[in-house]
Amino acid sequence: MTFSCNQEKSKTRTKKTIKKEPIIKDYGFTFNDYNVVRDTLQSGDTFSTILEAFTLPDSLKSHDVTEKIKDSFNIKNIRAGKEFITFSDKKNKKELKALVYIQDKTNYLVVDLRDSIVVQMKAKPTVIKRRTVAAELNGSLSETLDKLGVSTALAPQMAQIYAYSIDFFKIQKGDKFAITLQEKYFENGDYLGVEKIEACYFEYKGKKIYAFPYKLSENQKYFEYYDEDGKGLKNMFLKAPLDYFRLTSRFSRARFHPVQLRWKAHNGTDYAAPHGTPIKTTASGVVERTGYTAGNGNFVKVKHNGMYSTQYLHMSKILVRTGQRVSQGQTIGRVGSTGLATGPHVCYRFWKNGVQVDPLRLKLPNTEPMSKKQKGSYLEYIKPLKKELDDISAKTFKEE
């Protein structure tokens, strides 16, 4: 008779309960049927030394067993400190019936000696569960995720998704987020981690930035993240350092300089705008230099990574300090006409690997924009996903 340890059943059976041994099943074996010993590999242990401690069922030879193991397992991967389980005969504890070598949380090697020698690498069955969570930052993102019972490995993953729009060094208490995720569990309920993000938003400085992983075509290898309007999240550089402007001079190798009245290369792009207009850093980074020179006037140079730097000239006002971390779109100064300038404008300079280049001609690592048709199906696809995020947010953060 099989016996299940169902909670409800034991509740109803209040009178005399006869203590029954619970059935333990794992790694494809019913532990109760064997004499089971869990052990740890010591340094110098091999499958041969493990087998030496036992006798084998009739007609099986230790050498054949180790040969069979070699066929399906790279014995170089055997490590001291790893667990193994021996299953021997219930009456004759010396007679080995099976051996399980636990390689990691998921993978294990079964050496089954019950009939013939069968050696197989196996993986524990897992299940994927889906849930939507929302929280307000209290401590770091990792700490907040941990409190939700979500793997903290998700924090750097989120920072990656928002690398071009949020400075994760600057997120703070009160910033909010919601995520719909798929998480992996073993069948016994043990948590394995995040399998996939289906949708999320991060509310940074009061602005919600949604992110939905999406492939524009079947043959696209990786997902790109798009916001609720279908705009790609990966836009390393803004198109211009100003919101509204007039492009007055493009990058060129030679032009007639309006102030110096001679032909000169123009290693920048000029954007004219009224005096005082906010100048924005086109990408996140660290302020490399601020200062004044006769030609540049007040200027700010921002280093974005090992490859890219940008510089903004002729400012009427500098609003950042050297060494300061800035996020994409942050105002770093105001339009002016300091230095060699005929009128208020910003001269925008762009370096790639230390060489000044024309950003308007550069192929930048940006998300491929959607076509109108693609956008239609995308918006249809994200509708329920966005609703899930919004619904849980409304529940979690009552004010919405």
Ligand SMILES: [Zn+2]
């Ligand atoms: Zn210029």
